[in-house]
Amino acid sequence: MVAPIRTGALRQAATCLRQQRAVPTVRPMSREALRRLASTLAILEQREGKLNMSSLASISAAQKLGGSIHGFVAGSNIKTVADEASKVDGLEKVIYVDNGAYDKGLPENFAPLLVENIKKGGYTHVVAGHSAFGKNLMPRVAALLDVQQISDITDIESEDTFVRPIYAGNAILTVQSEDNVKIVTVRGTAFPSGAAEGGSAAVEEGTDPKAECPTEWVSEDLAKSDRPDLATAEKVVSGGRGLKSKEEFEKLMPPLADALGAAIGASRAAVDSGFADNSLQVGQTGKNVAPQLYLCAGISGAIQHLAGMKDSKVIAAINKDPDAPIFQVADVGLVGDLFEKVPELTEKLKSS
Amino acid sequence: MATKLRILVPVKRVIDYAVKPRVNKAQTGVETNVKHSMNPFDELSIEEAVRMREAKKPVEDILAFSAGPAKSQDILRTAMAMGADRGLLVQEDKIELEPLGVAKLLKKVVEDEKRNLVILGKQSIDDDANQTGQMLAGLLNWPQATQASKVDIAEDGSVQVTREVDGGVETLKAKLPMIITTDLRLNEPRYASLPNIMKAKKKPLEKKTLKDYGMEDGGKRLKTIKVAEPPARQGGGKVEDVDGMIAKLKELGAL
Numbered sequence: 012m013v014a015p016i017r018t019g020a021l022r023q024a025a026t027c028l029r030q031q032r033a034v035p036t037v038r039p040m041s042r043e044a045l046r047r048l049a050s051t052l053a054i055l056e057q058r059e060g061k062l063n064m065s066s067l068a069s070i071s072a073a074q075k076l077g078g079s080i081h082g083f084v085a086g087s088n089i090k091t092v093a094d095e096a097s098k099v100d101g102l103e104k105v106i107y108v109d110n111g112a113y114d115k116g117l118p119e120n121f122a123p124l125l126v127e128n129i130k131k132g133g134y135t136h137v138v139a140g141h142s143a144f145g146k147n148l149m150p151r152v153a154a155l156l157d158v159q160q161i162s163d164i165t166d167i168e169s170e171d172t173f174v175r176p177i178y179a180g181n182a183i184l185t186v187q188s189e190d191n192v193k194i195v196t197v198r199g200t201a202f203p204s205g206a207a208e209g210g211s212a213a214v215e216e217g218t219d220p221k222a223e224c225p226t227e228w229v230s231e232d233l234a235k236s237d238r239p240d241l242a243t244a245e246k247v248v249s250g251g252r253g254l255k256s257k258e259e260f261e262k263l264m265p266p267l268a269d270a271l272g273a274a275i276g277a278s279r280a281a282v283d284s285g286f287a288d289n290s291l292q293v294g295q296t297g298k299n300v301a302p303q304l305y306l307c308a309g310i311s312g313a314i315q316h317l318a319g320m321k322d323s324k325v326i327a328a329i330n331k332d333p334d335a336p337i338f339q340v341a342d343v344g345l346v347g348d349l350f351e352k353v354p355e356l357t358e359k360l361k362s363s
Numbered sequence: 364m365a366t367k368l369r370i371l372v373p374v375k376r377v378i379d380y381a382v383k384p385r386v387n388k389a390q391t392g393v394e395t396n397v398k399h400s401m402n403p404f405d406e407l408s409i410e411e412a413v414r415m416r417e418a419k420k421p422v423e424d425i426l427a428f429s430a431g432p433a434k435s436q437d438i439l440r441t442a443m444a445m446g447a448d449r450g451l452l453v454q455e456d457k458i459e460l461e462p463l464g465v466a467k468l469l470k471k472v473v474e475d476e477k478r479n480l481v482i483l484g485k486q487s488i489d490d491d492a493n494q495t496g497q498m499l500a501g502l503l504n505w506p507q508a509t510q511a512s513k514v515d516i517a518e519d520g521s522v523q524v525t526r527e528v529d530g531g532v533e534t535l536k537a538k539l540p541m542i543i544t545t546d547l548r549l550n551e552p553r554y555a556s557l558p559n560i561m562k563a564k565k566k567p568l569e570k571k572t573l574k575d576y577g578m579e580d581g582g583k584r585l586k587t588i589k590v591a592e593p594p595a596r597q598g599g600g601k602v603e604d605v606d607g608m609i610a611k612l613k614e615l616g617a618l
Contacts, residue, residue, distance in 0.1 A: 119507070142529055143528040146493050148497075150493070150495075154501035178384040179488060180493065180593055182590050182593065187586040188550055190584050225538065226507075229536050230533065231505070232531050232532050233531035247451070279547070288531070289512070289527055291533070303616075327617070340598055342610055343611045343615070344598070344600065344601040345608050
């Protein structure tokens with residue numbers, strides 16, 4: 012197989028690159044060598060024949076690695092998705108596998124599918140989003156390839172060195188991988204989402220090992236919403252325990268979200284108390300968001316919550332407790348009763 | 364005949380969730396001379412296993428497992444006080460195992476101990492990797508149901524799991540043996556009562572080493588280059604009223 016040779020050469024090139032940093036005149040050539048050698052498979056997500064745009068962040072991450080980038084999609088009637096993906100800027104090729112067995116992204120057969128195609132393509136890197144799909148699938152792929160995956164990366168320093176938050180974002184780890192194939196999942200909010208236009212990738216059919224799937228997909232219950240997707244929204248309004256009840260949450264938060272064109276999020280306390288759906292939870296164990304504006308009300312700012320939103324560009328908080336930890340990170344803090352302030356804010360935003 | 368459940372629950376000793384970790388001066392890790400406890404997701408795993416027994420499922424035994432420093436036995440005692448029958452510690456004071464290493468170790472434990480159900484937490488709150496359960500499932504070639512919020516085991520060994528996904532929940536069905544990882548909404552872990560803590564002291568706790576599993580070096584693949592403090596955010600001061608808030612947000616370009 013070519014992969015180890017390629018990786019060896021790649022590592023050598025990378026080492027050269029590092030050593031030669033002191034001699035800038037040689038650097039462009041080494042970088043060129045690196046670009047030729049890196050080849051990345053970016054796992055794209057699709058749902059009912061539609062490409063999931065937030066999965067394009069993995070392409071942006073792959074671009075930081077240099078080298079060629081192939082996209083991968085699988086599912087039934089996948090050709091239209093593959094054609095859509097071929098227009099995404101940055102992709103050289105789109106590999107698709109048309110088989111309804113992959114529609115639900117079950118890792119029991121999707122992982123062997125990826126392993127086959129990764130081996131066939133001799134990729135040095137495999138990149139997927141750190142979404143529910145990527146989290147479920149990629150470690151299984153990594154284990155099958157005997158690779159220690161690197162999860163939820165927020166930056167790429169070189170072809171083998173990656174940056175990721177640990178301890179709920181309270182520390183930032185830089186880690187170097189010695190594996191032949193680097194398998195990483197990327198934090199969507201840390202990379203640009205990628206341009207869906209301007210590319211003209213070749214579209215090619217992949218290998219289908221048709222592994223058996225012992226798991227049966229039974230049903231799903233997805234929260235329907237016309238609002239922007241929480242993970243990728245430009246603006247997020249978020250409510251916590253201070254809202255006191257589901258009725259108050261539903262009375263106060265949606266109008267504020269509508270006034271701003273924002274997605275709605277919630278703290279764990281609000282979700283646990285039944286004020287809001289689980290899928291709206293922002294934090295270490297929920298979603299990570301990094302919108303332009305994160306406006307929260309009735310959230311104290313526990314470290315697990317801050318883990319999910321402290322990379323927001325502007326944080327605004329309304330809380331009646333002037334000592335709430337949220338005010339230590341908020342760019343704009345308003346001490347007051349949210350039951351007065353939120354409706355007032357909603358009204359004034361609507362009329363402005 | 365009902366399938367007997369032989370459950371394995373891996374638990375990890377981590378810095379207590381309420382402690383704010385501080386990066387050490389040498390930038391090699393975080394200060395560990397702080398309060399530690401069981402990884403919160405692992406408490407959910409133990410609780411779920413114990414509830415299976417309480418729901419009269421045919422639970423043969425519940426084995427709590429941990430790999431790590433000697434102090435990890437405190438965590439195993441906690442697991443036993445919550446209802447696990449026995450504990451197994453792979454003591455390793457120097458090497459920090461990575462998820463792949465733990466998964467390989469667990470595969471051997473599963474085989475040695477003839478387990479048919481492994482319930483793990485979806486992630487440990489220190490490394491935040493969210494990998495071990497999936498890796499174990501891959502190594503064993505078993506079905507997996509991650510981020511479970513509801514688990515139903517039928518007489519015939521078929522398991523229905525509702526899992527939390529982006530945007531909502533989905534329900535899967537598979538047959539034992541299988542791997543389940545727990546999400547926060549699965550259950551409300553109990554507090555161990557004093558009598559149960561006392562009883563747990565008498566439960567068997569076996570100690571082994573990596574060498575016993577032929578994994579002396581732990582199989583580490585990643586090298587820590589550095590651990591740094593995240594960029595500090597400057598709390599931007601407060602405003603007097605709603606108008607002040609809107610004005611400030613406009614000034615910051617957020618509106």
